[in-house]
Amino acid sequence: MKKMLIGLVALIVLGFGAMKAYQHFSYGGPSYYTKITEAGKESNDGEGNKQYEYKLTxxxxxxxxxxxxxxxxxxxxxxxxxYLKMTYNKNRGITRWQSVPSKDVPKAARDELK
Structure with missing residues (x-):
């Protein structure tokens, strides 16, 4: 019974580790910082929902x-x-973004964005 319980716990831990590795591979990556300098190209998806496309450095x-x-x-x-902090994944592009205050932008990136 004890061996079975240990095996079950090990299986759960391995499954959790594999799930985290997949999540990082699919959605994780380096962070980039940008500043919104344009309004974005507006379009509709046909159902009345607006979307804005941006191409920024x-x-x-x-x-x-x-x-x-x-x-x-x-x-x-x-x-x-x-200012936005964005996570870039080489397979999916931008997977996450959030607005950040300018003080949270690293100095090297902030200097380039001015």
Missing amino acids: GYDEKGKAKQLKFTVFRDRPLKRNA
Whole structure:
């Protein structure tokens, strides 16, 4: 009974580890910072839902540039001059973004964004 319980716990731990590895592979990646400088290209999906496409340059914490293309599904465009922290995945592109205050943007990236 004890061996069976240990085996079950080991199986759960291995399953959790495999799930986290898949999540990181599919959605994780380096962070880039950008500043919204345009209104974005507006379009509709045919069902009345608005979306805005952006093509901006993002910078990592060392100031290395990368062209970022992403779509935001909202009723209005993102606020101009707002800073965003974005997670870039080489397989899926931008998988996550969040607005951050300028003080949270690394100095090298902030210098490039001015």
